[in-house]
Amino acid sequence: MTKRELREQARAHRLALEAAEAARTTRRRRFSILGAALAAAIAVIVVAALVSTNSNSDAAPSGDLVRSTVVDGVPERNGVLGDPNAPVTVTEYVDLQCPVCAEASKTALPALINDYVKTGKVKLELRTMHFLGPDSVKSARVAAGAQQQNKLWSFVETFYANQGTENSGYATDEFLRDVATTAGVDADAALDYADTDASEQALTKANQAAQAIGADSTPTFTITQDGQEKVLLVGAGDVSAELEKAL
Structure with missing residues (x-):
């Protein structure tokens, strides 16, 4: 194999390694983004659940109260x-x-x-x-x-x-x-x-x-x-x- 062919082979090998590393970096970035999005979604769900629980258990019924009429007209x-x-x-x-x-x-x-x-x-x-x-x-x-x-x-x-x-x-x-x-x-x-x-x-x-x-x-x-x-x-x-x- 000539020196030129050796250089071309080395160059091709280097480009392949760089492409593989770039692909790995892209995948890591995607996973990081997806992980952050998932964590944020879980946080929102947890907060919503806590708010819902607190609103259901710690607060009086909101708005105007309902008057029962079941005993109306009975002395x-x-x-x-x-x-x-x-x-x-x-x-x-x-x-x-x-x-x-x-x-x-x-x-x-x-x-x-x-x-x-x-x-x-x-x-x-x-x-x-x-x-x-x-x-x-x-x-x-x-x-x-x-x-x-x-x-x-x-x-x-x-x-x-x-x-x-x-x-x-x-x-x-x-x-x-x-x-x-x-x-x-x-x-x-x-x-x-x-x-x-x-x-x-x-x-x-x-x-x-x-x-x-x-x-x-x-x-x-x-x-x-x-x-x-x-x-x-x-x-x-x-x-x-x-x-x-x-x-």
Whole structure:
């Protein structure tokens, strides 16, 4: 092989090596760009998830509150809904933070009120318990204040319609004030009553009644006939169907 041919061969070899190195550099750059883009995308997803979680668990429901109309037109006296002379009493044991209680208020309560309370067959009582956390205590106390205005049921049902995430701290004074106002309750009077010993006594009475009947979860519905109270249904089932069997 001549010197010229050797030089040409060496030059070709060098160019091939340079081309290979350039290709490797390009691939490394692409992988770097793709990796950075993927990392950025993951970061966005994580941040969005955290924001979503915080917004769902730490904040009260935003915007104007919804007023429940399920008890509209039904008289209430001292926490008893319907005709005080009705022969049968159905009592519901609830915790305002309980999501199953909120579900029962939508699925079971309307039929119970329409078919039995409005017709005078049954009167409906409410016992507000407070075992799920501090928000339950505060909410139950304000509910006791609403009861003094014969607006307990309206307050409770409106609370359910705007219920937040359990034990997230959403039941602030501002939120409870808004619920009360939306429900037609004098919010100032209800919150003032919540700070009294009388509101604590209402909670104690509800707990004692629950213990006496063995109601250790919410919602628990009981029926009282001839002075005897017994459990009718636990959970958000068909209260009307169970009541029909018991009557």
